[in-house]
Amino acid sequence: MAPDLKRLATAAAIDRVRLDVGSLQARQARAATTLRDAGFRAFSQWDEDGIIQWLLARVPIEREVFVEFGVQDYREANTRFLLEHDNWRGLILDSGASHLGYLRDTELMWRHWIDARSAFITRENINELLEPVAGDIGLLSIDIDGTDYWIWEAISVVQPRLAIVEYNSIFGPDRAVTVPYEAAFDRAAAHFSRLYFGASIAALAALGSRKGYRLVGSNRAGNNAFFVRDDVGGALPALTAAEAWVESRFRESRSESGQLSYVGAHRDRLALIADLPLVDLERAATVRVGDLVG
DSSP states (O other), X not given: OOOXXXXXXXXXXXXXXXXXXXXXXXXXXXXXXXXXXXXXXXXSSSSHHHXXXXXXXXXXXXXXXXXXXXXXXXXXXXXXXXXXXXXXXXXXXXXXXXXXXXXXXXXXXXHSOEEEEEOOOOTTTHHHHHGGGOEEEEEEEEOOSSSHHHHHHHOOSEEEEEEEEEOOGGGOSSOOEEOOOOTTOOHHHHOTTSOOOSBOHHXXXXXXXXXXXXXXXXXXXXXXXXXXXXXXXXXXXXXOHHHHOOOOOOOOOBOTTSOBOOOOSHHHHHHHTTXXXXXXXXXXXXXXXXXXXX
């Protein structure tokens, strides 16, 4: 099917405005006092664009290369502003193919150096997929709504200076827990509510520490944690999981028929998936989601 040229032209014009406004916001973000105060959204889903700019003003980057996986169609992504505003080179991965079509239908593919691939990411294949950009890179963003902890643990061929990893806020700030590893994990199939996925911020903080990263904060929405490699972190303070955790307030739960059910309170969201298993990483034991409710 031929692309809708009028629709594409309108979308391109809107994106140019978003980029221009974001360029002005980037100057303010870099000068902000705190990470969370720096947040703004140009192409990111929440306020990650501004936080990344704030970190770039404080962390030396030698190789301006990013990797992001879980990008869907790449209209909204943590790295797109880096691509267009900062002219970084990048690799993006997603299990679908909509990002490939989107890049072909826009000018992004020829205006910028971006490699896009379609692959279902597992612990077993992630390092092979990242081999084309192996080594010291600027930023890694992980958001696959599932086994994010296990994938980050497995990555060894790239050493990003900055890392953004999605966490599941409803698991709270204290327990280091994650969904068990399953190569074919699918959030929509795991439970109808789509609330059963990912890891707690405490689990990611502990993993980051073992890999040589400090947790420096999370975004206002309470779904993305930001890490800086210790050897380039300078004076940036390391936060505990409890200090960085933010209670998410977005209401994305689904009913058994697949419709949004808008369950808000964390306790109520946890109750929906109470009988499902989690790995308690500190105790090396399997627990139930319901065990997180005090």
